Amino acid sequence: MQTINVGNIIRELRTERGMTQKQLADKMNISDKTVSKWERGLGCPDVSLLSELSDLLEVDIGKLLSGDLAPNDFVGGNMKKTNYYVCPMCHNILLCTGEAEVSCCGRKIDQQKMQKAEENEMLSVEVIEDDWYITAAHPMNKEHYISFVAFATGDRVQIIKQYPEWDMQLRIPKRGHGMLIWYCTRHGLFYQLI
Numbered sequence: 001m002q003t004i005n006v007g008n009i010i011r012e013l014r015t016e017r018g019m020t021q022k023q024l025a026d027k028m029n030i031s032d033k034t035v036s037k038w039e040r041g042l043g044c045p046d047v048s049l050l051s052e053l054s055d056l057l058e059v060d061i062g063k064l065l066s067g068d069l070a071p072n073d074f075v076g077g078n079m080k081k082t083n084y085y086v087c088p089m090c091h092n093i094l095l096c097t098g099e100a101e102v103s104c105c106g107r108k109i110d111q112q113k114m115q116k117a118e119e120n121e122m123l124s125v126e127v128i129e130d131d132w133y134i135t136a137a138h139p140m141n142k143e144h145y146i147s148f149v150a151f152a153t154g155d156r157v158q159i160i161k162q163y164p165e166w167d168m169q170l171r172i173p174k175r176g177h178g179m180l181i182w183y184c185t186r187h188g189l190f191y192q193l194i
Helices: 003-016 021-028 032-039 047-057 061-066
Strands: 083-086 093-096 102-104 107-109 124-128 131-135 146-152 157-161 169-173 179-184 188-193
Touching: 003 032, 003 047, 003 061, 021 032, 021 047, 047 061, 083 179, 093 102, 093 157, 157 169
Parallel strands: none
Antiparallel strands: 083 093, 102 107, 124 131, 131 169, 146 157, 146 179, 179 188
16 A cells, blocks of 8 residues: 555545545544645554545545545446346345446445356246236245346346245336346346347
8 A cells, every 4th residue: 555645545535525634634533734644645544544534535445545546447328238236145236337346235246247048047028018028937935036137228227126935027118129137146147138
């Protein structure tokens, strides 16, 4: 950890928020000389202050200590290229249209690797009126179930949450072609084209 890089980030984020060194120091119950010392790279915040400093500056502690606030790469506007993240603890679903560092339940979450469904893994899709009626014979119990189903087109993603011990069936308004995406709690993220 290079203290000069940490200091530069503290100064940059402090000024972005329109705070003086004294205002930041007052909020943290420390002296403005301490903030000045950090910003000049002559020392780093004590570990007991990191959480509060990160909250005040609205920055991840890891990013603060690494001294790097480089923006993530933006992938583009095609929603079919959305990245999916699923928390292994609470099964929270997170989406991102570009690169991101995602965490949930205090843990960093890796992007799910989407795999094309084999014939025997595909969801059943029927047309009923102006909807796709989607079903699966997939197990739906607390240990093994489909957590969500999504339909992605170039400009939107629709997500339908699924729950264990419910039948896996849903209706999605039929609109153009796209990707049907689902997450199995045991085997991961799958897709099929419809």
